[in-house]
Amino acid sequence: MTADQPHAATRTQDLQGVIDASMCIGCGACVFADPTLKLELDPEKLIYQPSHASNAAAASVCPAVRVDFPGLQDRIFPGAEQTEYGVVHSVLLAQSTDHDRNLAASSGGLVKELLLHYLSRDDVDGALALGHVGGIDFQTRLVRSSDEVDQLPGSIYHNLEQSRALQLLHEVEGRYILVAIPCQLEGIYNYIHQRAPELAAKIHTTIGLLCGWQYSHHALRAIAEFKGVDYEQITDLSFRGDGPVGRLRMWTGETLHQIGRRVDFDYQVAFDRSFNTPRCHTCINHSNFLADIVVGDAWLPSTVATKTGVSLLVCRKPETDQAVREMAQAGAVKLTDVGTAEIMESQKRRVVFGDFAYAYSAYLDEIGVHHPDMVGPNRPAARLAPRKDVARFHQELTRKLALQWARRYRYLRLRKATVELPKHVKKYLDWFFVRILRVKSLTGQRKEVSRGQVRDFR
Ligand SMILES: Cc1cc2nc3c(=O)[nH]c(=O)nc-3n(C[C@H](O)[C@H](O)[C@H](O)COP(=O)(O)OP(=O)(O)OC[C@H]3O[C@@H](n4cnc5c(N)ncnc54)[C@H](O)[C@@H]3O)c2cc1C
Numbered sequence: 320m321t322a323d324q325p326h327a328a329t330r331t332q333d334l335q336g337v338i339d340a341s342m343c344i345g346c347g348a349c350v351f352a353d354p355t356l357k358l359e360l361d362p363e364k365l366i367y368q369p370s371h372a373s374n375a376a377a378a379s380v381c382p383a384v385r386v387d388f389p390g391l392q393d394r395i396f397p398g399a400e401q402t403e404y405g406v407v408h409s410v411l412l413a414q415s416t417d418h419d420r421n422l423a424a425s426s427g428g429l430v431k432e433l434l435l436h437y438l439s440r441d442d443v444d445g446a447l448a449l450g451h452v453g454g455i456d457f458q459t460r461l462v463r464s465s466d467e468v469d470q471l472p473g474s475i476y477h478n479l480e481q482s483r484a485l486q487l488l489h490e491v492e493g494r495y496i497l498v499a500i501p502c503q504l505e506g507i508y509n510y511i512h513q514r515a516p517e518l519a520a521k522i523h524t525t526i527g528l529l530c531g532w533q534y535s536h537h538a539l540r541a542i543a544e545f546k547g548v549d550y551e552q553i554t555d556l557s558f559r560g561d562g563p564v565g566r567l568r569m570w571t572g573e574t575l576h577q578i579g580r581r582v583d584f585d586y587q588v589a590f591d592r593s594f595n596t597p598r599c600h601t602c603i604n605h606s607n608f609l610a611d612i613v614v615g616d617a618w619l620p621s622t623v624a625t626k627t628g629v630s631l632l633v634c635r636k637p638e639t640d641q642a643v644r645e646m647a648q649a650g651a652v653k654l655t656d657v658g659t660a661e662i663m664e665s666q667k668r669r670v671v672f673g674d675f676a677y678a679y680s681a682y683l684d685e686i687g688v689h690h691p692d693m694v695g696p697n698r699p700a701a702r703l704a705p706r707k708d709v710a711r712f713h714q715e716l717t718r719k720l721a722l723q724w725a726r727r728y729r730y731l732r733l734r735k736a737t738v739e740l741p742k743h744v745k746k747y748l749d750w751f752f753v754r755i756l757r758v759k760s761l762t763g764q765r766k767e768v769s770r771g772q773v774r775d776f777r
Pocket residue numbers: 423424425426427428429430431448449450471472473474475476477479498499500503528529530531532533614615616617628630631666
């Protein structure tokens with residue numbers, strides 16, 4: 320079996336395979352295809368899952384069952400050229416000129432600047448974007464005025480129940496901006512194009528986040544335990560802000576607990592890849608092929624010294640490219656044009672082309688484990704990870720998930736401090752050589768964005 324062959328282990332008659340393989344990402348599409356379904360937080364896995372297996376109608380909209388990328392891309396970008404990066408009109412680096420907004424944001428503050436731009440237009444009635452509900456709970460909310468935009472949170476990296484976006488799309492009249500992570504958008508478009516095509520006209524523009532992974536609630540439980548924070552008393556949290564990488568901040572009432580994201584060892588344990596929701600390991604759509612404009616972090620050697628974050632933008636339509644240039648003309652953002660090489664350099668091959676995910680899906684298929692059936696535009700560029708590597712990863716992941724589900728986080732910390740230490744150190748060395756010493760440029764493998772081009776970024 321290769322990654323190009325049909326996926327026999329994908330179960331399409333209901334959601335049982337999704338539940339058994341823990342592949343749900345909480346998009347909420349199934350709940351609208353079968354109203355008897357609810358999304359519930361599984362007490363052991365600590366991810367949202369459907370309450371029961373339901374039927375073929377629910378399975379037909381589920382992005383953990385199948386996503387037809389060629390079909391959806393033809394509908395969203397009719398006639399546009401497909402590349403291994405999806406449909407690309409332009410690639411830019413950008414930063415909000417509002418210092419406070421930029422500093423509070425996860426990267427360049429571009430999502431909020433885009434929302435402010437679109438909310439000022441007569442052809443937009445509002446925006447649907449993630450807001451804070453309480454504790455660690457976040458949900459899509461309706462935003463109608465610019466005053467509400469800066470109240471929205473930054474990036475939320477843990478698994479959420481996301482059905483509210485589709486509920487709002489059903490309820491509202493008019494045309495809206497929708498902010499969503501890739502798999503959330505897959506579920507929304509699966510549902511719209513199969514069950515409710517009338518909702519398509521309510522979407523004016525989609526602002527997609529680039530997305531490397533999300534985490535089960537075990538990650539938050541583990542970090543709270545390591546740092547002596549009472550998990551049940553968390554009243555709010557923020558993963559980023561206060562500089563390009565930012566800190567994880569958790570509030571218990573008035574008390575603020577801050578944890579460095581790059582160097583804190585406990586953070587590295589609790590936010591290890593094994594804490595990702597399992598579907599993330601099969602995800603081939605990190606760069607949001609279905610969004611009209613994609614916003615991610617510019618993790619480049621040329622931006623490493625900036626004091627506040629810089630955003631990487633992929634405009635997939637001429638209209639979104641025009642919008643960001645209008646924002647620059649109005650002085651809301653600073654921009655510089657770059658190319659697709661910067662998408663690749665800013666992320667990793669694994670993220671952009673799915674080298675690991677395509678190979679892992681093929682392996683899951685071979686061993687009879689359900690996984691989403693997806694072939695994206697990046698498939699021709701993927702260099703599949705060796706079978707032995709994905710097999711070893713799967714064995715380790717199975718062991719680590721069992722430890723997480725038993726809440727034995729301290730054992731995982733001990734493992735990282737001993738047997739996994741060389742791998743952990745290598746990650747830092749790679750970062751130092753590529754981003755700081757710029758070995759790729761020194762050895763002629765790539766040409767950096769010039770200093771002049773990024774001079775205007777803070
Ligand atoms: C789970 C996740 C993983 C990510 N992984 C990567 C990565 O690997 N590489 C990379 O370059 N970028 C990644 N990003 C994107 C990055 O963190 C920033 O969100 C993005 O660059 C936008 O930053 P900003 O400064 O413009 O906006 P921000 O100030 O961060 O605002 C983002 C807006 O998006 C909405 N939002 C936040 N979290 C979610 C969510 N979970 N679901 C739906 N909407 C949400 C909120 O309304 C928020 O206002 C990820 C984002 C998420 C949510």
